[in-house]
Amino acid sequence: MLDFAYRAAAVATACLVAVPVLAQGVAFVSSEKDHALTVIDLKTLAVTGTVPTCKRPRHMQLTPDAKQLMVACGESNAADVIDLATRKSVRRLPLGDDPEAFDLSPDGKTLYVTNEDDGELSMIDVASGKVLRKVPVGKEPEGVKVSPDGATVWVTSEVANLVHVIDTASGKVTKNVAVGKRPRRFALTPDGTQLWVTNELSASVTVLSTKDYSVVDTLKFQVKGMRDTDITPVGITMSRDGKRAFVALGRANHVAFVDVAARKVGELVLVGKRAWNVALDKAETRLYVCNGLSDDLTVIDVAAAKPLKTIAVGRVPYMAVIVE
Amino acid sequence: MRFSRRSCAVALLLALAGAAGAAGAAGAATMTYKVLLLEPADDPRLERSVVERAYLGHATGPAFDGLDVAVKEAQFELDAAGVAVTLERQAVADAAAARDAASRAQKAGVSAIVADLPDDALLAAADATPLPVLDVGAAADRLREGDCRARVLHLLPSERMRADALAQTLVARRWSSVLLLAGPSALDAQRSAVAQAAIKRYGLKLLQVKPFKLSADPRERDLANPLLLTGTASTGSYDVVWVVDSDGEFARSLPYRTALPRPVVGDAGLVALAWAAQFERFGAPQVSRRFARAAGRAMTANDWAAWMAGKAIAAAAVAAPKGPATALAKALPALELDGSKGTPLTFRAWDGQLRQPMLLTDGQGVIALAPADGVLHPKNNLDTLGADAPEKLCKARP
Numbered sequence: 001m002l003d004f005a006y007r008a009a010a011v012a013t014a015c016l017v018a019v020p021v022l023a024q025g026v027a028f029v030s031s032e033k034d035h036a037l038t039v040i041d042l043k044t045l046a047v048t049g050t051v052p053t054c055k056r057p058r059h060m061q062l063t064p065d066a067k068q069l070m071v072a073c074g075e076s077n078a079a080d081v082i083d084l085a086t087r088k089s090v091r092r093l094p095l096g097d098d099p100e101a102f103d104l105s106p107d108g109k110t111l112y113v114t115n116e117d118d119g120e121l122s123m124i125d126v127a128s129g130k131v132l133r134k135v136p137v138g139k140e141p142e143g144v145k146v147s148p149d150g151a152t153v154w155v156t157s158e159v160a161n162l163v164h165v166i167d168t169a170s171g172k173v174t175k176n177v178a179v180g181k182r183p184r185r186f187a188l189t190p191d192g193t194q195l196w197v198t199n200e201l202s203a204s205v206t207v208l209s210t211k212d213y214s215v216v217d218t219l220k221f222q223v224k225g226m227r228d229t230d231i232t233p234v235g236i237t238m239s240r241d242g243k244r245a246f247v248a249l250g251r252a253n254h255v256a257f258v259d260v261a262a263r264k265v266g267e268l269v270l271v272g273k274r275a276w277n278v279a280l281d282k283a284e285t286r287l288y289v290c291n292g293l294s295d296d297l298t299v300i301d302v303a304a305a306k307p308l309k310t311i312a313v314g315r316v317p318y319m320a321v322i323v324e
Numbered sequence: 325m326r327f328s329r330r331s332c333a334v335a336l337l338l339a340l341a342g343a344a345g346a347a348g349a350a351g352a353a354t355m356t357y358k359v360l361l362l363e364p365a366d367d368p369r370l371e372r373s374v375v376e377r378a379y380l381g382h383a384t385g386p387a388f389d390g391l392d393v394a395v396k397e398a399q400f401e402l403d404a405a406g407v408a409v410t411l412e413r414q415a416v417a418d419a420a421a422a423r424d425a426a427s428r429a430q431k432a433g434v435s436a437i438v439a440d441l442p443d444d445a446l447l448a449a450a451d452a453t454p455l456p457v458l459d460v461g462a463a464a465d466r467l468r469e470g471d472c473r474a475r476v477l478h479l480l481p482s483e484r485m486r487a488d489a490l491a492q493t494l495v496a497r498r499w500s501s502v503l504l505l506a507g508p509s510a511l512d513a514q515r516s517a518v519a520q521a522a523i524k525r526y527g528l529k530l531l532q533v534k535p536f537k538l539s540a541d542p543r544e545r546d547l548a549n550p551l552l553l554t555g556t557a558s559t560g561s562y563d564v565v566w567v568v569d570s571d572g573e574f575a576r577s578l579p580y581r582t583a584l585p586r587p588v589v590g591d592a593g594l595v596a597l598a599w600a601a602q603f604e605r606f607g608a609p610q611v612s613r614r615f616a617r618a619a620g621r622a623m624t625a626n627d628w629a630a631w632m633a634g635k636a637i638a639a640a641a642v643a644a645p646k647g648p649a650t651a652l653a654k655a656l657p658a659l660e661l662d663g664s665k666g667t668p669l670t671f672r673a674w675d676g677q678l679r680q681p682m683l684l685t686d687g688q689g690v691i692a693l694a695p696a697d698g699v700l701h702p703k704n705n706l707d708t709l710g711a712d713a714p715e716k717l718c719k720a721r722p
Contacts, residue, residue: 098610116610119400138400140610158607159662160401176404182662201660201668227704229667251666 025324027279027288028069029297030057031314037071038313039087042281042324045299045309051087054080058318059101064108069321072099072113079111084323093129096122101185103146103153105168112153112168114141121155121166133171137164143197145186147210154195156183163197165213177213179206184234185277189260190242198247203231205247207263217263223252235277235319239284246287248275255289257305267305271298277319290317355647356408357435359395359637361388362425362449364441365415379572380595380687381486387440387460387630388413389619394634397614402638407645409638416441419448427452435652436640438633440626443467450476456653458636460629465518468675468711472718477656477676479636480629481598483515485710487522489596489682489694490566490589492708494528496696499563499587501529505536505553505578511570519568519590531559536567538574550581566590593686596694599628600685606666632663632678667706675718679706 027040028051037051037060054073057080061070071080072095079102081091095102095113099122102113110132111124119139123132138160145154146168155164156179163183165175180199183206187196194216195208207217221231232250238260239245245258248271255275257267272291275298279288286308287300295315299308368374369383378384388411395409402408412434416422422441426449429437437453439446440461450457450473459467459478467473468482481489494500502523506516516533523530537547546552554565565582567590569575575592587593601612601622615623615631623631637652639659644651657676661669665681672679684692695705701712711717 116607117613119397136400139397139614140607157400159397160404161662162401162404176400178404181660181668201662229704232666 025281025322027297027320027322028060029290029313029320030060030071030318031295032056032058032074032292032316032318034314034316035073036314037082038317040297040311040313040320042286042322045311047311047313050314051082053082053089054078054092059099060319060321061102061104062321062323064104064106066323069323070102070104070111072102074098074100074116079113093124093126095124096120096131096134100142101144103144105146106148106150110168112144112146112155114144114155116140116142119157119159121153121164123168123171135166135171135173137166137173138162138176143183143185145188145195148188148192154186156186156197158182158184158200163195163208163213175213177208177215179208179215180204180218185236187236187238187245189238190240196236196238196245198233198236200232200234200250203228203233203249205233205236205245205258219258219263219265221247221249221252221256221265223249223254223268226252235275235290237278237280237287239280246278246280248278248289250274250276253291255287255300269300269305269307271300271307272296272310276317279320279322281322282324288320288322290319292316292318354406354408355641355645356410357637357641357647357649357652358410358412358433359391359436359438360425360429360432360434361391361411361413361438362422362441362445363387363413363415364445365417365421377572377576379576379591380685381591381597381625382572383461383626384624385619385621385627387438387626387633389621390460390615390623390627390630390632391438391634393615393618394631395638396618398635398638398642401642405642405645407641409641416445416449419445422446423448423452425449426455426457429453430455433649435649436637436656438630438637440630443471446476447471447473456656458633458656460633461626464514465711468677469717470719472675472720474676474720475653477636477671477678479632479678480626481680481682482677482710483518484522485677485680485682486596487515487519488525488709489684490519490594491522491526491528492694492696492699493594493596493684493692494564494589495526496692496698500527501531501561501563502566503531503554503559503562503564504533504566504568506533506568507570507574508535508537509570512568515570516568519566523566531562536569536574538571550578551583554582554584554586556583562586564589565593567592594684594691595686596682596684598625598680598682599623600625600683600687600690602685602688603683603690605690607664611664628663632661632669635661635663672707672710672713674713674716674721675711676721677710679704679709681706682709 029038039049054076056075057071059072069082079093083090096115098117121135138157140158143156163177180202182200197206205219231252235248247256254268273293276292289298298310422445438458457476539548567575569591579588612623640655643655682694
């Protein structure tokens with residue numbers, strides 16, 4: 001009854017103001033210490049359940065057909081493949097020792113995963129689960145991203161402070177690009193010309209040209225009242241039109257909105273403790289931020305650059321994947 | 325036993341030389357920086373019976389292990405920069421031998437010395453060479469204060485940094501009245517003075533300083549019996565017992581044997597260290613795992629310091645890939661290093677000490693980090709640990 005009244009009120013308000021597009025769907029949130037994914041309903045922004053998964057789930061990605069969710073588990077040395085219709089694990093794909101992040105080739109047939117302990121990038125055939133090739137890279141490789149044409153894969157090494165450019169056909173490192181300290185994650189501009197890399201210990205993003213891997217720019221983040229060392233950017237995502245980037249500033253507990261063309265940092269939105277990875281919904285009206293040290297997820301209203309709600313999730317949330 | 329260790333070192337050197345040769349062949353004339361580790365001969369810290377006890381804060385293996393792991397894991401970065409680092413080690417019996425070895429190093433083509441030596445041997449080595457010396461084994465504050473040297477960099481935190489970290493933690497917990505128990509050695513006296521200064525600096529209340537002694541003699545039971553030492557007749561109630569015991573045996577037996585049910589801190593119970601193998605954050609598990617895999621033992625604070633020395637040398641080599649051999653000395657003090665403790669680490673200009681967060685551990689996990697939340701500094705919060713610039717304690721540095 002109450003719910004009905006609330007809805008009616010909401011509809012009435014919606015008619016008076018602009019009609020808000022309410023997302024239909026869920027967010028899956030991986031929690032490093034729960035061995036489970038928390039499921040959040042996008043409409044109510046409430047937790048509706050959990051999906052048990054492999055040990056220490058971190059990076060997640062949808063398969064190109066958007067029917068399955070792949071979850072990399074550091075302590076299970078495997079990816080859990082979760083069927084979205086049933087929300088049940090349908091398969092375990094071995095990923096080698098301590099996998100952290102991965103990316104899929106555009107056709108979804110090959111998986112590229114960084115193995116932190118061995119300092120390797122592994123190329124894995126998704127269908128057979130066989131390791132096609134291992135490429136030695138700098139120690140503690142983390143971020144991994146495949147170019148839209150599938151010919152190149154980029155990997156960050158947290159110890160070597162390098163971005164490795166790897167040719168997927170030959171498995172050769174064609175270039176090592178020095179970036180900031182402890183490089184973590186990538187975002188590619190939609191036109192494919194710029195690769196953005198977050199530098200956790202330099203409080204910055206390095207913008208690389210994908211043509212010649214020259215450093216186009218370095219974006220420094222500043223938060224009033226905080227020192228450089230308190231700003232540790234990790235997660236990054238870009239809007240589909242490539243106009244805006246969203247960077248989680250880690251220990252600074254803020255997310256930065258960045259004007260991509262001007263390369264200027266705009267709004268800073270206060271979120272929970274140690275903002276880690278960020279995800280946009282389809283309409284790009286909401287940004288979901290995982291707060292690793294306050295065990296919650298902050299939902300940001302992108303247009304207003306204001307937090308809408310913070311939702312308690314599992315222990316040490318790592319990232320969210322939005323399924324609409 | 326000693327034989328096998330030496331032949332193992334030779335094999336390692338050969339392996340390293342082979343690797344360097346291969347890299348050289350691939351990338352034409354590569355600049356190679358040679359690094360010499362000076363370590364104590366017949367190191368009393370590494371006698372089997374001592375190592376087996378593994379007291380918190382004590383070394384459990386040679387510094388070479390950490391150094392070697394760091395240089396090997398930097399291989400990719402070094403190759404990319406077209407530069408190489410080779411390691412050599414030499415055991416020295418005393419200060420005179422350390423002096424001799426250091427004085428010959430530069431002529432032998434060495435670019436930097438890593439020293440895991442007692443205080444006097446470290447000073448003798450530093451005074452005999454114009455090369456930079458990276459201290460990975462001496463924590464005494466006098467080496468950073470009255471007896472500091474311009475070219476010595478300290479990777480291991482000083483005693484004062486450890487004491488400050490512990491005092492900050494006690495302040496954060498509001499465990500403010502302290503009973504201090506201090507051991508009989510000269511080192512204990514020094515470290516007890518450092519602990520007392522930290523207790524004063526952070527406004528804790530020092531109820532009493534009591535000497536203790538390891539003894540089963542009934543006539544000395546006032547000095548040896550934990551219950552009598554921690555009784556409240558002369559002090560009243562206390563919040564913690566801070567024990568200063570460089571030897572470690574007494575401290576190990578103190579927790580759960582105090583007259584009042586209070587925590588023990590200092591050299592047992594809760595201990596402030598540069599590293600703990602159980603540390604879970606900032607990529608630390610990967611570091612500990614890589615070390616354990618290579619060295620076959622858990623990574624201690626001393627190992628972390630040696631590993632950091634290797635990381636510093638590799639980073640300096642990458643910063644100066646073309647040489648000459650003296651370029652390393654210039655690059656080292658200006659480095660910004662990643663020690664997997666969550667924040668970039670730099671050397672203090674005023675005493676050559678590496679700034680770093682400290683880990684408070686009970687040997688099973690990391691309970692807290694220092695600087696504690698809310699302890700602030702006008703420039704860098706890490707400078708709340710150890711001697712700060714305005715104190716001007718080291719005259720040998722600007």
